[in-house]
Amino acid sequence: MVDSTAAATDHPTVPLRPMTVPAHEAEARSRTFHQVMAQRRTVRDYSTRPIPDGVIDWAVRTAATAPSGAHVQPWRFVVITDPERKRALREAAEAEEREFYAHRASEEWLAALAPIGTDWRKPFLEDAPAVIVVFEVHKGPQSPRPYYTKESVGIAVGLLLASLHQAGLATLTHTPSPMRFLNEVCERPAEERASYVIPVGYPAEDARVPDLHRKGLEEVLIRL
Numbered sequence: 277m278v279d280s281t282a283a284a285t286d287h288p289t290v291p292l293r294p295m296t297v298p299a300h301e302a303e304a305r306s307r308t309f310h311q312v313m314a315q316r317r318t319v320r321d322y323s324t325r326p327i328p329d330g331v332i333d334w335a336v337r338t339a340a341t342a343p344s345g346a347h348v349q350p351w352r353f354v355v356i357t358d359p360e361r362k363r364a365l366r367e368a369a370e371a372e373e374r375e376f377y378a379h380r381a382s383e384e385w386l387a388a389l390a391p392i393g394t395d396w397r398k399p400f401l402e403d404a405p406a407v408i409v410v411f412e413v414h415k416g417p418q419s420p421r422p423y424y425t426k427e428s429v430g431i432a433v434g435l436l437l438a439s440l441h442q443a444g445l446a447t448l449t450h451t452p453s454p455m456r457f458l459n460e461v462c463e464r465p466a467e468e469r470a471s472y473v474i475p476v477g478y479p480a481e482d483a484r485v486p487d488l489h490r491k492g493l494e495e496v497l498i499r500l
């Protein structure tokens with residue numbers, strides 16, 4: 277049936293082409309995906325082994341499939357591989373982090389970070405072959421007002437991490453505080469605000485990670 281209302285003309289639709297999964301395969305596929313994702317760990321020690329071609333582009337394409345408030349897609353992904361720029365990034369980040377650990381972080385925050393073993397030193401910003409800096413795009417001369425920006429960018433970053441993990445690469449979700457210095461390092465305009473710095477690469481051979489416990493289903497799921 278042809279819908280001749282003004283709304284249909286102004287706001288076109290297309291048929292949904294759903295990805296179909298046979299019902300009898302659904303649980304096995306969910307379990308397999310969980311098994312893959314359960315192996316993801318935040319890695320802070322990287323080897324210099326190169327990242328295979330194409331992987332980062334596919335991961336960014338995947339991130340950019342994320343839902344976003346009013347479909348504004350308020351994200352930018354700056355991929356830094358140039359050693360000079362990585363060094364500049366590390367120097368600027370370490371200057372901020374020195375201040376953070378020495379003065380800005382509360383005792384409570386430092387206590388929460390202690391088991392993770394982090395400090396002001398950020399060698400991974402130079403060792404990892406690539407660092408992806410994720411920016412939220414706010415209203416500006418070239419960009420419309422976004423809605424639910426943090427939520428939208430957070431979902432996109434989740435997909436980015438999942439895609440890179442699926443390709444066998446390690447990541448670190450790093451959030452230096454504050455992040456304004458990243459506009460200069462990444463040559464981005466003022467309406468863009470960095471929200472994540474994500475080193476990507478293969479783990480160093482002797483990489484170790486904190487012995488953390490993940491909450492079980494019974495702790496995180498409430499059925500009503």
Ligand SMILES: Cc1cc2nc3c(=O)[nH]c(=O)nc-3n(C[C@H](O)[C@H](O)[C@H](O)COP(=O)(O)O)c2cc1C
Pocket residue numbers: 316317318319320392394448449450451452485488
């Ligand atoms: C929003 C966010 C910010 C984070 N910031 C940092 C950070 O600045 N530095 C760091 O070393 N890890 C950071 N992490 C990583 C967490 O410490 C890590 O995810 C957590 O300890 C659980 O470890 P896992 O990712 O190996 O499961 C951050 C994670 C998230 C989600």
